Amino acid sequence: MNEFLQQSSYLAVAVSLVSYGIGSWLKKRFKTGLLNPLLVSIVCTILFLFGTGISYDTYNEGAKFLTWLLTPATVSLxxxxxxxxxxxxxxxxxxxxxxxxxxxxxxxxxxxxxxxxxxxxxxxxxxxxxxxxxxxxxxxxxxxxxxxxxxxxxxxxxxxxxxxxxxxxxxxxxxxxxxxxxxxxxxxxxxxxxxxxxxxxxxxxxxxxxxxxxxxxxxxxxxxxxxxxx
Structure with missing residues (x-):
């Protein structure tokens, strides 16, 4: 299982989206700015990487698919x-x-x-x-x-x-x-x-x-x- 996590190209995307989804749910549930979805997703991602022993480089390699969307998302503003x-x-x-x-x-x-x-x-x-x-x-x-x-x-x-x-x-x-x-x-x-x-x-x-x-x-x-x- 750990080998699968290490080699999955879309692991970072899945972890990032799920973590952000958790953050969004928590903010709507408790209605407080302290539970900012981005902040919650950062904490969740860090805990996941520590818990599974996955390196940042491995995570970052998969996260590039989301990173590519940063510029067009900014332009769309x-x-x-x-x-x-x-x-x-x-x-x-x-x-x-x-x-x-x-x-x-x-x-x-x-x-x-x-x-x-x-x-x-x-x-x-x-x-x-x-x-x-x-x-x-x-x-x-x-x-x-x-x-x-x-x-x-x-x-x-x-x-x-x-x-x-x-x-x-x-x-x-x-x-x-x-x-x-x-x-x-x-x-x-x-x-x-x-x-x-x-x-x-x-x-x-x-x-x-x-x-x-x-x-x-x-x-x-x-x-x-x-x-x-x-």
């Missing part, structure tokens, strides 16, 4: 944006200013914390793309000389935290404007945050979708500048 195109045109300046401010704040926060904690240059640039989608963040980290594997983990953690706490933070600071909430979630926590934005409303989802693409481009531009500051 343009659909809700298209549906809110008029709203975007009427608020273009505010939208661009908001996303730019979010990107600079993210990079500046990483810089200040890295200086305070005494991180090396490699560790610092590894964290710079934390708030953009994995498809772009991996390339940025590799180009700047960071640890790509750690970058992926940090991006996922950032997204999960944004998904769990994003709506609460908006309520805490009394942010009620749908456009503002969407921009904040998308800029700070990429696609995972956008999933939460879509749950909140159509406008939030559309603005968050836009933020993923624009924030990714701006991070690519600004990260090169910030990389030279430490």
């Amino acid at each position: 343009a659909i809700p944006l298209y549906e809110q195109w008029e709203l975007l045109k009427n608020n273009a300046k505010a939208v661009m200013a908001g996303i730019t401010a979010g990107v600079i704040t993210s990079l500046l926060t990483v810089l200040l914390l890295s200086m305070a904690l005494g991180l090396s240059h490699e560790e610092y640039v590894t964290l710079l793309p934390k708030s953009i989608t994995t498809a772009i963040g991996m390339g940025v980290s590799e180009e700047l000389g960071g640890y790509v594997t750690i970058t992926v983990a940090v991006i996922v953690i950032t997204g999960v935290i944004g998904n769990i706490l994003g709506e609460f933070i908006c309520k805490l600071f009394r942010i009620k404007e749908p456009i503002s909430k969407g921009l904040a979630l998308g800029t700070a926590s990429h696609a995972i945050g956008t999933a939460k934005a879509m749950e909140i409303g159509e406008i939030e989802g559309a603005m968050s979708s836009l933020s993923i693409a624009v924030a990714g481009i701006l991070t690519v531009l600004f990260a090169t500048i910030f990389a030279g500051l430490l």
